[in-house]
Amino acid sequence: MTFNDIDGSRNEASAMIDRIEARLEFLVPRALPGQTGLDAAIRQSVLAPGKRLRPLMTALAAGDLGGDVDVAIDAGCAVEMVHASSLILDDLPCMDDAAMRRGRPATHVTHGEDVAVLSAIAILSGSYEMLARVEGLSPAARLEAVTVLTRAVGVEGLVGGQFADLRGGRDARPLHEIAATNGRKTGALFLAAVEIGAIVAGAGETTRAHLRGFATELGHAFQLLDDLLDGGQNPGMIGKDVNKDAGKSTIVSMLGRPSVEHRIERHVEAAHGELTAVFGASSRLHRLTDAIVALPGRSGADASEQAATQLREQEAGVR
Known part of the structure; x- marks a missing residue:
């Protein structure tokens, strides 16, 4: 995935990501003096190389709605810290038992499970504290942003999705x-990212509803693409362990790759429709969406494939 054209030029896109990286470096929670092991785990987990999709979505949403991009970047960094915390927990032996994340050993592999859990809690609590203190937002807007983020993490979001996946994934x-589990595990933070961007910009409920719809569709597409990549043979390509979904009931295992690719295309089309209702036919979020879920070598499903996909979905109980 590249961001060459999300901001009109490669230089502008790179500059936005550089601003996000700089603020993450500044805002990352710091451990107490002398607790170097905990401090290293926190910093390495938050600052490990990543796409920074969530703060980027916050900044683009706020900026294109006329909001303060600097404020949005700081608010988006809170969402990115929640994401980093969730990855630490997701990789633990009691969860997905993954050894690699973002092309590096997982936090519990490098620092131990005890430090990994503590660092995840520190990052999560630090994200809430930072968001509650973001300069440039009114107290009411800060409270609303924190509420959005906590909802994304809790039983309606990451926690509920992870529980469903852990306890029901192999049945x-x-x-x-x-699909509902995917939405909670992946879509929840996308939704929080764009809605917080809308809060920064002071957008109305109609706009926020369209952005929530966009994030929901993008989250489904992103998770389906991740599931496809999990079936690959090259961990280095995606920066984490592969074949972690082996034996689990996933949409890929139920429908097969061609049908899942078609579902991705449908989710992307719906995501674009929600964006168009807010920004018109073209925006930086439109271009970011295409960059995120690009399917190399695929030019779209033909009519026979679409019909086969619909039949498989009907047999699986969804339409």
């Missing part, structure tokens, strides 16, 4: 239950 499940 046969209806397609709509798998």
Whole structure:
């Protein structure tokens, strides 16, 4: 995935990401003096190389709605810290038991499970504290932003999705239950990112509803693409362990790759429709969406494939 054209030029896109990286470096929670092991785990987890999609979405949403981009970047960094915290927990032996993350050993591999858990809690609590103190937002806007982020993490978001995946992932499940789990695990933070951007810009409920719809569709597409990549043979390509979904009931295992690619295209089309309702036919979020979920070598499903996809979905109990 590249961001060459999300901001009109490669230089502008790179500059936005550089601003995000600089603020993450400044805002990352610091451990007490002398607690170097904990401090290293926190910093390495937050600052490990990543796409920074969530703060980027916050900044682009706020900027294109006329909001303060500097404020939005700081608010988006809180979402990115929650994401970093969730990855630490997701990789633990009691969860997905993954050894690699973002092309590096997972936090518990490098620092131990005890430090990994403590660093995840520190990053999570630090993200809330930072968001509650973001300069340039009114007290009411800060409270609303914190509420959005906490909801994304809790039982309606990451926690609920992870529980469903851990306890039901290896059992046969209806397609709509798998999709709901995907939405909570992946879409929740996308939704928080764009809605916080809208809060920064002071956008109205109609705009925020369209952005929530966009984030929901993008989250489904992103998770499906991640599931496809999990079936690959090259951990270095995606920066984490592969084949972690082996034996789990996923949409890929139920429908097969061609149908999942078609579903991705449908989610992307719906995401673009929500954006168009807010920004018109073209925006930086439109271009970011295409960059995130690009399917190399695919030019779209033909009519016969679409019909086959619909039949498989009907058989799986979803339409």
